[in-house]
Amino acid sequence: MNEEQPKIESSAFGGYKRPGIVTLLSIIEFFVAAVWIIISIALIIGMVHSQYNNFMYMAIVAIALGIINFFCGYGLWNLKSYGRTIMLVFSFIGLLGFPFGTIISILLLIYFYKPGIKIIFSQRDPATLTADEIRQVTDLQSSNPLIIGTMVVILMSFAIPIIGIIAAIAIPNFLNARDRARQIRTRMEIQNIAAAVESYKNDHNAYPETLPVQQLQSLLVPKYIDKIYVQDAWKNDFRYIAWKENPESVGPDNYIIASAGKDGVWEENDMKEYTEKVTCSFRNDIVLKNNVLIQQPQGPQMEADPAVQCD
Structure with missing residues (x-):
């Protein structure tokens, strides 16, 4: 009695049926591609807000890797020869x-160099296959679920730490860029308020008296400025004080507008005590006196004690 010839399984769309392990690997490649794209978006946002050019290069690399992983996954899913090549x-x-x-x-090299895998990805006509080649293909198409499960565990145990390392690098950079953007926005808002205060002085020969910023807003808007924010980008209230030094002045001839920075804690109880200073922490106050920023961030910023001296 002749032994029954194994039958090659075909997909619903024709061609060879995709082995389970290849399906698994293609899904993993799609997942990794998505991770790279998400990381690249975070880096691009960081670049836009922080103006750090190194984010741009990192984003380009992340996008390139995401595209390669996507095409690898697509090639594996559709049993294209380039999918196997990229995987190799x-x-x-x-x-x-x-290790x-x-x-x-x-393990992957052994799998993708199997004769049956070569046949499947070559898309040879099944009618031209020998009995041994048919058996090699059918053995792969009937992969043991236990083997697939083991592959999942092995691959994920390798992929998760890598993704964790990437996230550990990308997330702090993203958070730093977000705070940098808030810092820049806060400084701009202080300068906008100062411009309106200077315009007020041109009309009244004196700066507005010391007021809560909410009341200062009603004094300046809309005549001197269309809109001002009463809080910095970290949702802490700005502070405004004005005082008179020249006895001949008709009103206040000095003023300070300031933000307490990310932590919302003022470094000086008396705002007149602020002196010229370059800062390097998001927690440092940002201070403008008489339309000049006397305490402002410069260079790379970090999450540090405001008392730390910048290099």
Whole structure:
């Protein structure tokens, strides 16, 4: 009695049925591509708000990797030869990731160099296959669920730490960029208020008296400025004081507008005590006196004690 010939399974759209492991790998590639794109978006946002050019280069690399991972996943999903080629390249590079990357890459190389995998990705006409080649293909198409599950565990145990490392780098950069953007916006709002105060002086020969910023707003808007914000970008109230030094002045001839920075804690109880200072912490106050920023951030900023001296 002749042994029954194994039958090659085909997909609903024709062609070879995709092996379970290939399906799994394609999904992982799509997932990794999505992670890279999300990271690139965060880096682009950081670049726009912080004006750090190094974010741009990092974003370009992340986008490129995301595109490559996407095409790898797409190629694997549709059994395109370039999908297997990209996967082989990734596997060869992964050999450098000793020990886990090396082990996983070796397993992937063994799998993707199997004769049956070569046949599936070559899209050869099943009618031209020999009995041995048919058996090689059908063995792959009937992958043991236990093997697939093991592959999931191995690959995710490798992928999750890598994603964690990437996130550990990208997220702090993103948060730093967000605070940098708030710092820049706060400084601009202080300068906008100062411009309106200067216009007020041109009409009244004196600056407005010391007032809560909410009352100062009603004094300046809309005649001297269309709109001012009473809070900085961290939702802390601005502070405005004015005083008279020249006895001959008709009213206040000095003023200060300030933000307490990210932490909302004022560095000086008496605002007249502020002196010229360059800051490097998001928690430092931002201070403008008589239309000149006397305490302002310069260079890279960090989450540090406001008392720390900048280099």
